[in-house]
Amino acid sequence: MTDKWHIIEKGNPFKLTRIIKELKEYKDLIFLFLMRDIKSSYQQTILGPLWLVIQPILTSIVFTIVFGNIAKIQTPPNISSFAFYLLGLSFWNFFAECFNKISATFVMNASVFSKVYFPRLTVPISVLLSGIFKFSIQFGLFLIVYLYGVIFQGVSLMPNLSLFLLPIYLIALALFAMGLGLMVSSFTTKYRDLTMLVGFGIQLLMYATPIAYPLFAIDSHSFIYKLLLANPLAGIIEGCKFAFTSNGLFSINLLLLDITIILLTLILGMYIFSKVEKRFMDTV
Amino acid sequence: MSSVIQAEHISKQYKLGFVGMSSLADDMQRLMAKLKGNEDPFLKVGEVNKRDNSGMKGDSKYVWALRDVNFNINHGEIVGIIGKNGAGKSTLLKILSRVTEPTKGKLRYKGRLASLLEVGTGFHPDLSGRDNVFLNGAILGMKKFEIASKLDEIIEFSGVAKYIDTPVKRYSSGMYVRLAFAVAAHLEPDILVIDEVLAVGDIEFQEKCIGKMRDVAGNGRTVLFVSHNMAAVKSLCKRALVLQDGALAFDGSVTDGISYYLSGLNASENRGQIETHHRTFNTGKAFYRKIELTNPEFVNGNVIYFNETISIKCEIEFLEHYSNVMFDVRILSIEGIELAHTTNAYKNGYYNVTSDRVYFELDIENNFQPGKYFLTFGAHLSDGLTLDYLENLVEINILNVSNNNSTGIIYDFKLGYVRPNASWKIN
Numbered sequence: 001m002t003d004k005w006h007i008i009e010k011g012n013p014f015k016l017t018r019i020i021k022e023l024k025e026y027k028d029l030i031f032l033f034l035m036r037d038i039k040s041s042y043q044q045t046i047l048g049p050l051w052l053v054i055q056p057i058l059t060s061i062v063f064t065i066v067f068g069n070i071a072k073i074q075t076p077p078n079i080s081s082f083a084f085y086l087l088g089l090s091f092w093n094f095f096a097e098c099f100n101k102i103s104a105t106f107v108m109n110a111s112v113f114s115k116v117y118f119p120r121l122t123v124p125i126s127v128l129l130s131g132i133f134k135f136s137i138q139f140g141l142f143l144i145v146y147l148y149g150v151i152f153q154g155v156s157l158m159p160n161l162s163l164f165l166l167p168i169y170l171i172a173l174a175l176f177a178m179g180l181g182l183m184v185s186s187f188t189t190k191y192r193d194l195t196m197l198v199g200f201g202i203q204l205l206m207y208a209t210p211i212a213y214p215l216f217a218i219d220s221h222s223f224i225y226k227l228l229l230a231n232p233l234a235g236i237i238e239g240c241k242f243a244f245t246s247n248g249l250f251s252i253n254l255l256l257l258d259i260t261i262i263l264l265t266l267i268l269g270m271y272i273f274s275k276v277e278k279r280f281m282d283t284v
Numbered sequence: 285m286s287s288v289i290q291a292e293h294i295s296k297q298y299k300l301g302f303v304g305m306s307s308l309a310d311d312m313q314r315l316m317a318k319l320k321g322n323e324d325p326f327l328k329v330g331e332v333n334k335r336d337n338s339g340m341k342g343d344s345k346y347v348w349a350l351r352d353v354n355f356n357i358n359h360g361e362i363v364g365i366i367g368k369n370g371a372g373k374s375t376l377l378k379i380l381s382r383v384t385e386p387t388k389g390k391l392r393y394k395g396r397l398a399s400l401l402e403v404g405t406g407f408h409p410d411l412s413g414r415d416n417v418f419l420n421g422a423i424l425g426m427k428k429f430e431i432a433s434k435l436d437e438i439i440e441f442s443g444v445a446k447y448i449d450t451p452v453k454r455y456s457s458g459m460y461v462r463l464a465f466a467v468a469a470h471l472e473p474d475i476l477v478i479d480e481v482l483a484v485g486d487i488e489f490q491e492k493c494i495g496k497m498r499d500v501a502g503n504g505r506t507v508l509f510v511s512h513n514m515a516a517v518k519s520l521c522k523r524a525l526v527l528q529d530g531a532l533a534f535d536g537s538v539t540d541g542i543s544y545y546l547s548g549l550n551a552s553e554n555r556g557q558i559e560t561h562h563r564t565f566n567t568g569k570a571f572y573r574k575i576e577l578t579n580p581e582f583v584n585g586n587v588i589y590f591n592e593t594i595s596i597k598c599e600i601e602f603l604e605h606y607s608n609v610m611f612d613v614r615i616l617s618i619e620g621i622e623l624a625h626t627t628n629a630y631k632n633g634y635y636n637v638t639s640d641r642v643y644f645e646l647d648i649e650n651n652f653q654p655g656k657y658f659l660t661f662g663a664h665l666s667d668g669l670t671l672d673y674l675e676n677l678v679e680i681n682i683l684n685v686s687n688n689n690s691t692g693i694i695y696d697f698k699l700g701y702v703r704p705n706a707s708w709k710i711n
Contacts (some may be wrong), residue, residue: 004394115405116401
């Protein structure tokens with residue numbers, strides 16, 4: 001018994017290194033949470049993981065009809081509008097689902113959290129991993145449709161080198177979902193008001209992000225355009241679209257700014273989360 | 285002996301009532317105080333946590349569930365934590381298991397600590413037994429390879445090998461808790477904190493659990509055990525901490541701890557003071573004036589140890605002198621069934637009253653199962669005329685723990701009312 005003392009008291013200091021060290025000790029738990037998520041999601045469904053594919057297909061069809069045929073919003077020329085919507089949706093779904101699930105961390109896991117201690121961040125991290133799993137299926141679907149367009153419909157292939165930035169875009173989305181989600185979940189332990197907001201807030205946020213329309217559909221001198229760019233998601237999603245279509249907004253400066261905002265959000269989120277996780281049991 | 289857990293001035297405050305605008309207002313005040321560098325204004329207003337309705341209820345919205353608790357636990361000790369509901373046991377457990385933090389004070393521990401506040405935490409109904417063993421084990425702090433190396437042992441211990449690949453939602457509740465306990469029992473932490481998880485499964489499994497816990501404890505691990513089951517506490521622990529109204533009221537040997545705890549129970553119940561309304565029947569010729577149970581734990585707390593002889597002292601006033609009096613005592617179950625009857629006439633014949641006051645002392649052999657019983661007192665004549673009759677006058681509680689160190693097992697539940705003396709010869 002030469003171990004050093006562990007100390008439990010009010011207000012342990014927030015240390016990133018300690019958090020990471022503890023998470024490493026519990027990495028098995030993260031993977032088991034991931035397995036639980038994947039295995040239990042499609043229990044007793046007939047179509048199983050096929051639902052992951054059906055949802056974006058139906059949504060893209062609706063978008064094509066509503067935004068393309070009725071509202072007559074132009075999508076970039078070198079991609080079918082169906083593929084264009086699929087692309088945006090696969091990234092958006094990843095962000096939305098992670099954000100949604102992470103923001104329910106405390107409320108959904110109250111019964112487990114009230115009985116056992118383990119680093120609470122394992123839960124949101126496993127949510128991100130399972131999000132990546134689902135994303136890869138939806139993104140695969142997009143790739144099939146994209147390549148189909150190229151091969152069978154003769155759409156000219158216009159990808160560019162910024163494709164290599166895709167993993168960074170994905171990580172940025174993940175971290176932003178985490179940062180925002182942690183903040184919301186921390187606030188909702190005591191005051192549930194934000195829970196009301198998250199559900200439709202995500203929907204509203206989608207319209208504030210160029211998912212269902214290309215950014216160039218908006219006058220670049222208008223106030224709305226500037227407001228949209230204040231949303232870090234806009235720059236990231238535009239970046240994703242640019243990589244495949246060479247059409248859209250691509251600006252390193254904007255991306256750097258977005259990533260800075262995202263990192264600040266993440267750190268603030270983790271800080272608040274670490275404050276709340278120690279006493280949420282008393283208020284949740 | 286080196287100390288592995290040290291609690292220094294641990295206090296925990298809770299707010300009563302709902303979270304709403306008023307708590308938001310309090311939070312704002314707290315924030316203002318913090319910004320000004322003052323102490324949290326609400327830490328001063330909390331009051332002692334009293335849950336009985338003895339008129340102590342004050343106006344404060346804040347209550348101390350734990351107040352200034354200090355203790356020191358050495359390596360390898362097995363300590364029972366006992367106390368009434370609401371004494372602060374659960375709060376202390378939550379702090380020990382790091383589920384919540386203390387409002388004030390500090391708790392330090394060495395080594396790996398695992399807590400079992402519940403069996404089956406995090407079990408997912410849709411996953412198979414095997415998957416849940418891994419998941420639950422990891423939640424409790426085990427590494428995957430540790431679980432894998434003990435998997436066979438765990439499955440064997442649980443006795444659900446046949447169903448291990450079936451989703452646990454199809455399990456019977458017994459199978460579920462057995463599997464859950466099996467995982468918990470194979471944790472190997474340096475410090476183990478256990479809440480009343482023993483109360484699971486059938487007798488056979490309960491015994492297996494206690495046996496397993498004794499093994500765990502014997503392996504040089506430090507165990508903190510919280511329970512209402514005095515029999516289990518007594519058989520497992522050497523030392524006891526008694527919590528009372530959020531404060532540590534006793535710290536010492538388990539035997540003393542249990543009797544300290546018991547003496548604080550049920551202090552307000554009737555112990556034989558006789559009032560007119562207690563008399564079910566009376567002829568006006570004779571009156572029980574005093575009925576007293578002299579067992580020490582009964583005097584303090586209406587309880588009697590398992591197998592402890594019940595000692596009664598009575599005083600009866602006679603207005604007329606009879607030559608054929610019979611006094612009797614009946615023992616009734618809480619359902620009102622007369623379980624036992626004793627009278628002086630059985631052995632000594634009728635009593636001839638020669639003075640105005642008659643005193644008798646009575647020892648009743650107690651082989652009742654643990655539980656609650658009532659005593660009924662009567663005075664009759666040989667022809668059947670009842671002089672005085674006091675139905676269900678005294679309530680007694682037979683404990684599930686005995687005051688001698690018998691090696692037998694006292695189960696916490698009732699099978700019948702009486703355990704007859706029986707001698708077993710088993711080959």
